[in-house]
Amino acid sequence: MNFDFTEEQKMIRDTAREFAQAEIAPSAVDRDIKGEFPAGIVKKLGELGFLGMMVPPELGGAGLDTISYVLAMIEVSKVDASVGVIMSVNNSLVCYGLEKYGSPYIKEKYLIPLAKGEKLGAFALSEPEAGSDATKQKTVADKEDGYFVLNGIKNWITNGQSADYVLVMATTDKSKGHKGISTLVVERGTPGFGYGKKEDKLGIRSSDTSSLTFTNCKIPGENLVWEEGKGFNFAMNTLNGGRIGIAAQAIGIAEACLDAALKYSKERKAFGQHISDFQAIQFKLSDMAVKVEAAKLLTLSAAALKDAGKKYYKEAAMAKLYSSKIAVECALEAIQIHGGYGYVREYLVERYLRDAKITEIYEGTNEIQKIVIARALLDEN
Ligand code: CAA
Numbered sequence: 001m002n003f004d005f006t007e008e009q010k011m012i013r014d015t016a017r018e019f020a021q022a023e024i025a026p027s028a029v030d031r032d033i034k035g036e037f038p039a040g041i042v043k044k045l046g047e048l049g050f051l052g053m054m055v056p057p058e059l060g061g062a063g064l065d066t067i068s069y070v071l072a073m074i075e076v077s078k079v080d081a082s083v084g085v086i087m088s089v090n091n092s093l094v095c096y097g098l099e100k101y102g103s104p105y106i107k108e109k110y111l112i113p114l115a116k117g118e119k120l121g122a123f124a125l126s127e128p129e130a131g132s133d134a135t136k137q138k139t140v141a142d143k144e145d146g147y148f149v150l151n152g153i154k155n156w157i158t159n160g161q162s163a164d165y166v167l168v169m170a171t172t173d174k175s176k177g178h179k180g181i182s183t184l185v186v187e188r189g190t191p192g193f194g195y196g197k198k199e200d201k202l203g204i205r206s207s208d209t210s211s212l213t214f215t216n217c218k219i220p221g222e223n224l225v226w227e228e229g230k231g232f233n234f235a236m237n238t239l240n241g242g243r244i245g246i247a248a249q250a251i252g253i254a255e256a257c258l259d260a261a262l263k264y265s266k267e268r269k270a271f272g273q274h275i276s277d278f279q280a281i282q283f284k285l286s287d288m289a290v291k292v293e294a295a296k297l298l299t300l301s302a303a304a305l306k307d308a309g310k311k312y313y314k315e316a317a318m319a320k321l322y323s324s325k326i327a328v329e330c331a332l333e334a335i336q337i338h339g340g341y342g343y344v345r346e347y348l349v350e351r352y353l354r355d356a357k358i359t360e361i362y363e364g365t366n367e368i369q370k371i372v373i374a375r376a377l378l379d380e381n
């Protein structure tokens with residue numbers, strides 16, 4: 001595998017870096033404290049083409065590859081992981097799924113504005129009693145006169161209250177288990193579509209996470225994505241790509257931890273010297289750097305497989321599992337290097353730890369990633 005980035009990939013990475021520093025960094029601390037959604041930043045991300053990065057230009061996207069997407073996600077998440085997850089969900093869970101499985105009608109009506117960043121999307125699979133055990137969908141969509149009548153509750157939905165369009169997984173045929181689940185595009189403002197509470201979270205506080213409620217929502221039949229009964233496969237296939245996005249988000253956080261630790265260790269003095277002169281600190285910095293590099297290679301290799309049209313779900317799970325784990329480890333070490341300063345808001349590392357933790361949970365917990373990896377290994381051998 002060749003990771004000499006092309007001129008275009010480097011340009012995307014540099015654009016993302018400059019945008020993140022200039023437009024995202026100044027408000028990141030304040031938005032984290034207030035739990036404020038970055039609406040203006042999301043609009044600008046859309047104008048840059050960063051909300052539909054892998055969608056072809058004729059469908060409103062930037063026509064880039066997954067490697068470019070990973071590079072941009074790292075740069076954005078390094079500055080603010082909340083913005084990272086908003087970007088990741090729209091790109092990999094919403095646009096990718098609609099491009100791959102949407103009808104021409106759905107692509108025209110929903111994908112194009114989503115890929116252009118004129119509209120924002122959300123992906124609603126999780127329910128109060130169906131998180132990891134995602135086949136146990138209680139939300140139902142009964143067919144009536146060319147419509148689906150949608151009833152149920154979805155939980156922990158990223159972009160929940162901010163999204164214009166939500167991809168909702170619902171059971172259309174209870175007798176068929178997970179093969180009776182279908183995906184529907186639901187528009188904000190549909191009568192009967194409501195919101196539960198906006199979650200007050202430990203981390204990624206500037207992103208919007210909410211429960212959604214559906215009470216007798218009439219969804220036109222043409223809003224069915226792919227085919228009836230294919231909703232669970234739709235969710236699994238899109239989540240494979242989503243896991244590459246979350247791996248990149250985690251790498252961004254881990255890199256931010258390493259940069260902060262390097263900077264602080266060269267400034268802080270103890271026992272008459274900079275703390276970077278102590279081997280105890282140097283070993284921590286080395287370990288962090290090795291982990292970041294390994295996570296990047298795993299994630300880029302999953303992205304390269306996806307770009308080559310090869311099977312990548314095992315590698316995506318590995319990338320997400322490892323990158324999220326090392327993001328938490330790097331955040332803990334960065335705090336340790338900062339000592340007492342690491343535990344207060346004045347320095348950014350405490351936010352990095354709070355933001356890192358969710359990467360081990362969403363888009364499949366790390367325990368689920370291990371199941372996916374083990375099943376793939378057993379199938380292959
Ligand atoms: N890729 C493609 N297909 C997959 C797959 C994968 N990684 N994992 C499972 N499948 C398919 C299987 O091939 C099978 O398909 P068929 O019926 O067509 O043969 C189907 O899914 C059912 O699979 P299993 O029989 O293995 O079902 P299971 O119940 O034993 O296990 C699971 C399924 C892997 C545990 C699955 O439920 C899962 O991935 N759970 C985690 C759900 C998750 O990731 N949720 C994240 C919520 S979204 C989110 O977090 C977004 C956000 O807001 C940031």
